[in-house]
Amino acid sequence: MYLEIQNLVYQAETQYLHSQETAKLKDCTLSLKSRLEAYEILRDRAIIIFQEVADQISTDFPQEKQIxxxxxxxxxxxxxxxxxxxxxxxxTFLRHRLLEWLTDLVQVQQRQTIDRAISEVLQKQLEKMPNSEQLALISPFINQARNTLLLANKVDKQNIYPTMI
Structure with a gap:
């Protein structure tokens, strides 16, 4: 969104924006309110959400405290x-800023079962969000993270470090 708005503002410096461009700008600004609400809810409820997730996962995996x-x-x-x-x-923000390096860390650990369990419990907690629009905004990112991490967990440890010839 930020880059879209920035590009549109730069375009507006040299010429008036066409109808499609102003519609895009309008879409960005109108959707900002609901995206900001979702952000604030996640920020304000993160500890509560994760305490419930941690409680459930600790019960399910009592022997795995450290991991x-x-x-x-x-x-x-x-x-x-x-x-x-x-x-x-x-x-692409989540992938570029977090998942690319997190995937490398996950590949050296065997945690597929735990990642799957956390993502499922987390999804249930997120379903308690005040409205479905906010859930719709966060769900694609949670799915992206879950799919990326579970795929990274499937990588064979032997393939992580290529042999020297």
Missing amino acids: LERVLKDWLLIIRYSAMAILLKDA
């Missing part, structure tokens, strides 16, 4: 970066 802490922190980052991606209206 659970790391994975929960990763998912908390995913929520934070997803909130920012919502605000920016940028589908």
Whole structure:
């Protein structure tokens, strides 16, 4: 969104915007209110959401305390970066800023079951958001993170470090 608005403003410096361009600008600004509301809800409720997720996951995986802490922190980052991606209206923000490096970390750990369980419990918690529009804004990012991490978990550890010839 930010880049879209910035580009449109730069265009407006040299010429009037055409109807399609003003419609795009209008869309960006009109959707900002709902995206900001979703961001604020995620910001304000992150601790409450994750306490419930942590309680459930700790019960499900009592023997995995050390890795659970790391994975929960990763998912908390995913929520934070997803909130920012919502605000920016940028589908690539989460991937470029977080998932690219997080995927590398995940590949050396065996945590597919835990990541899947956290994403499922987290989705249930997010379904308690005040309205479906906010859930619709966050869900694609949570799905993107879940799919990326679960795919990274499937990578064979032998393929992570190529052999030297």
